[in-house]
Amino acid sequence: MAEQVxxxxxxxxxxxxxxxxxxxxxRREVAKRIKVAREFGDISENSEYDDAKNEQAFVEGRxxxxxxxxxxxxxVKDEEVTDKQVNLGTTVMLHDLDSDEKIxxxxxxxxxxxxxxxxxxxxxxxxxxxxxxxxxxxxTVETPAGEVDYEIISIKKVRH
Numbered sequence: 001m002a003e004q005v006x007x008x009x010x011x012x013x014x015x016x017x018x019x020x021x022x023x024x025x026x027r028r029e030v031a032k033r034i035k036v037a038r039e040f041g042d043i044s045e046n047s048e049y050d051d052a053k054n055e056q057a058f059v060e061g062r063x064x065x066x067x068x069x070x071x072x073x074x075x076v077k078d079e080e081v082t083d084k085q086v087n088l089g090t091t092v093m094l095h096d097l098d099s100d101e102k103i104x105x106x107x108x109x110x111x112x113x114x115x116x117x118x119x120x121x122x123x124x125x126x127x128x129x130x131x132x133x134x135x136x137x138x139x140t141v142e143t144p145a146g147e148v149d150y151e152i153i154s155i156k157k158v159r160h
Contacts, residue, residue: 004072004073005072005074005110006076006122007069007076007111007112008075008089008108009075009076009077009078009089010112010158011111012070012073014112015070015073015111016070018062018066019063019067022063023063026059027059030055030059034049034056037049069111076089076109078157081158083156083157084135084155085132086107086131086132086133087132088108089106089108090107090155090156090157091105091107091155091158092105092106092130092152092156094130094150094151094153095150095151096148096149096150097149097150098149103118105118105119105120105126105127106158107127107131108120108121109121110122126143126150129142129150134155135152135153136152138150
C-alpha cells in the first residue's frame with residue numbers, strides 16, 4: 001500500500017494543474033519532437049531522438065508520480081487550519097532559545113516543500129517537532145548538528 005501524502009488544498013491544486021499540463025500540452029510537444037527527430041533518418045545515431053525519448057520517459061514518470069500522490073493524498077482543508085495549533089497551512093514564528101534568533105516557516109506537505117522559501121515539510125525534523133503544538137510551547141528538534149530548542153511564538157493561518 002502506498003504511503004499517504006499530506007497536502008494543503010493549494011498543493012493539491014498545483015499537482016492537479018501540473019498533471020493536466022503534462023498529460024496534454026507536454027505529451028503533445030514531446031511526441032512532436034520524436035516525430036521530427038525520426039524524420040532525420042537513422043535513429044540509432046540520432047541524439048535529438050534520444051533526447052526526445054528520454055524526455056518522454058521523464059514526463060511519463062512524473063505523470064505516474066503525480067497520479068500516485070493525488071490518489072494517496074490527505075488534503076488538509078482550509079477550515080481545519082487555525083491559528084491556535086501548528087498544522088499544514090500555517091506559518092509559524094520560532095524563537096531559537098540557544099541563539100536567540102527568530103525564524104518563520106510555513107508548514108506544508110512533503111510534495112510542496114521549498115526550504116529556500118521557508119516552506120518546510122511536515123516530515124522534516126522541525127516540521128515533525130512542531131506539528132500539533134501551540135503558541136508558547138517549547139520543542140526540541142533533532143538536527144544533524146545536534147539538538148535545537150525552539151519556542152513557538154506565533155501561528156498564522158496561510159491565506160490563499
